[in-house]
Amino acid sequence: MTIKSLHKDKIKILLLEGVHQSALEVLKSNGYSNIEYVKSALDDEELKQKISDVHFVGIRSRTQLTDDVIAHANKLAAIGCFCIGTNQVNIEAAQIRGIPVFNAPFSNTRSVAELVLGETLLLLRGIPEKSALAHRGVWQKTAVGSVEARGKTLGIIGYGHIGTQLGILAEHVGMRVKFYDIETKLPLGNASQVDSMTELLNTADVITLHVPETASTQNMMGVAEFDAMKQGAIFINAARGTVVDIDALAEAIESKKLGGAAIDVFPVEPGSNDEEFVSPLRAFDNVILTPHIGGSTKEAQENIGREVSGKIVKYSDNGSTLSAVNFPEVSLPAHTDRSRLFHIHHNQPGVLTQINKAFAERDINIAAQYLQTDDKIGYVVIDVETHHAETALKELKAIDGTIRARLIH
Numbered sequence: 516m517t518i519k520s521l522h523k524d525k526i527k528i529l530l531l532e533g534v535h536q537s538a539l540e541v542l543k544s545n546g547y548s549n550i551e552y553v554k555s556a557l558d559d560e561e562l563k564q565k566i567s568d569v570h571f572v573g574i575r576s577r578t579q580l581t582d583d584v585i586a587h588a589n590k591l592a593a594i595g596c597f598c599i600g601t602n603q604v605n606i607e608a609a610q611i612r613g614i615p616v617f618n619a620p621f622s623n624t625r626s627v628a629e630l631v632l633g634e635t636l637l638l639l640r641g642i643p644e645k646s647a648l649a650h651r652g653v654w655q656k657t658a659v660g661s662v663e664a665r666g667k668t669l670g671i672i673g674y675g676h677i678g679t680q681l682g683i684l685a686e687h688v689g690m691r692v693k694f695y696d697i698e699t700k701l702p703l704g705n706a707s708q709v710d711s712m713t714e715l716l717n718t719a720d721v722i723t724l725h726v727p728e729t730a731s732t733q734n735m736m737g738v739a740e741f742d743a744m745k746q747g748a749i750f751i752n753a754a755r756g757t758v759v760d761i762d763a764l765a766e767a768i769e770s771k772k773l774g775g776a777a778i779d780v781f782p783v784e785p786g787s788n789d790e791e792f793v794s795p796l797r798a799f800d801n802v803i804l805t806p807h808i809g810g811s812t813k814e815a816q817e818n819i820g821r822e823v824s825g826k827i828v829k830y831s832d833n834g835s836t837l838s839a840v841n842f843p844e845v846s847l848p849a850h851t852d853r854s855r856l857f858h859i860h861h862n863q864p865g866v867l868t869q870i871n872k873a874f875a876e877r878d879i880n881i882a883a884q885y886l887q888t889d890d891k892i893g894y895v896v897i898d899v900e901t902h903h904a905e906t907a908l909k910e911l912k913a914i915d916g917t918i919r920a921r922l923i924h
């Protein structure tokens with residue numbers, strides 16, 4: 516009798532933070548029915564307890580998958596981030612345990628770009644403040660401090676998927692677009708790249724951030740940067756809360772250095788919709804505050820649900836790791852009539868030689884072999900005749916440097 520891979524009924528999937536139902540549809544239509552669906556994020560203790568026996572976990576931006584949490588995930592095969600950002604996951608801790616992390620790098624980018632353009636138009640007209648006053652019975656009919664977007668300069672920091680789309684949208688309403696990025700980027704439309712962030716801060720009427728959370732972007736906007744902005748300029752952050760010194764921003768609003776702001780992301784965000792949102796920015800009518808919903812549209816969430824669950828299915832069914840953020844990428848043909856195994860190992864000399872030698876000594880013919888490595892790990896997927904699968908798996912598990920080995924099908 517040959518060994519069998521884990522039946523799909525036994526593969527446990529935990530989906531947190533109310534990921535879109537499209538994720539469930541994709542998983543179920545591919546035979547994965549053992550799914551626990553939770554609408555909120557979990558606190559650390561509950562997360563450790565629930566994650567201890569699941570094979571796949573799906574999260575959004577609230578769930579913190581720290582080294583400690585991942586250490587409790589005894590059976591975890593892969594992590595799906597149903598969003599762009601993966602900063603909430605200790606991706607190195609996942610990688611050294613042989614756990615790929617997938618995300619959705621494009622699906623919500625248009626939604627963020629549209630929101631930022633809308634906020635730009637509203638803030639240039641002073642609408643948030645006028646609206647707040649009207650709600651309190653104050654009629655402020657005035658053109659003072661209210662300008663058109665046409666001819667104004669939009670300064671984009673981080674000209675990636677969101678920044679580029681925003682630039683194009685902004686040009687449609689007649690804005691001039693300049694951007695600053697650490698990489699040299701192809702300017703789309705009539706946009707132009709500037710050499711320094713200071714140059715952008717000095718000259719733009721609206722500054723908007725679209726950088727990832729990294730060591731280099733931590734508090735990249737602080738007292739000096741707000742000082743460098745034009746008097747009365749608008750500031751927007753829909754990137755990550757850690758990128759802005761929030762007290763410095765509050766001070767720049769208080770002192771009227773800035774004419775207004777729109778902030779979607781915060782250094783500390785409530786863990787659920789039941790928790791109070793606490794921020795010094797609540798004091799200002801000319802600051803649009805949104806609860807991290809830049810990418811929260813029906814279209815974006817539905818696409819993200821399909822995209823990330825599709826990646827989980829492909830990994831589970833075929834071993835494909837295409838577009839994993841922390842793993843060597845292998846894109847594989849679907850099911851064959853042979854058995855397929857994977858082997859994740861520390862990237863040290865001689866592992867493939869050991870595997871091939873062990874298989875040759877056992878007369879196991881390798882029908883196909885796909886290997887990719889990065890600086891830390893190697894990932895090899897091997898197709899063998901089904902009657903060799905059991906022996907092949909035993910041999911793989913015995914190889915020096917093995918992190919994990921599994922029969923895929």
Ligand SMILES: NC(=O)c1ccc[n+]([C@@H]2O[C@H](COP(=O)([O-])OP(=O)(O)OC[C@H]3O[C@@H](n4cnc5c(N)ncnc54)[C@H](O)[C@@H]3O)[C@@H](O)[C@H]2O)c1
Pocket residue numbers: 599600620623624627672673674675676677678695696697698725726727728729731732753754755779780807808809810811
């Ligand atoms: N508010 C939301 O709901 C929401 C939704 C989606 C994405 N986001 C955030 O927006 C970020 C950007 O998304 P994207 O899809 O455009 O990412 P992206 O990776 O396509 O682009 C990021 C750009 O920032 C540049 N960059 C990196 N470090 C920089 C630095 N120190 N200074 C200047 N430029 C720098 C990169 O070179 C790149 O061009 C994401 O990382 C995510 O954190 C938020």
Ligand SMILES: O=C(O)CC[C@@H](O)C(=O)O
Pocket residue numbers: 575576577597598599600601623810
């Ligand atoms: O949906 C979320 O929680 C996060 C959205 C956004 O910040 C992202 O990284 O894609």
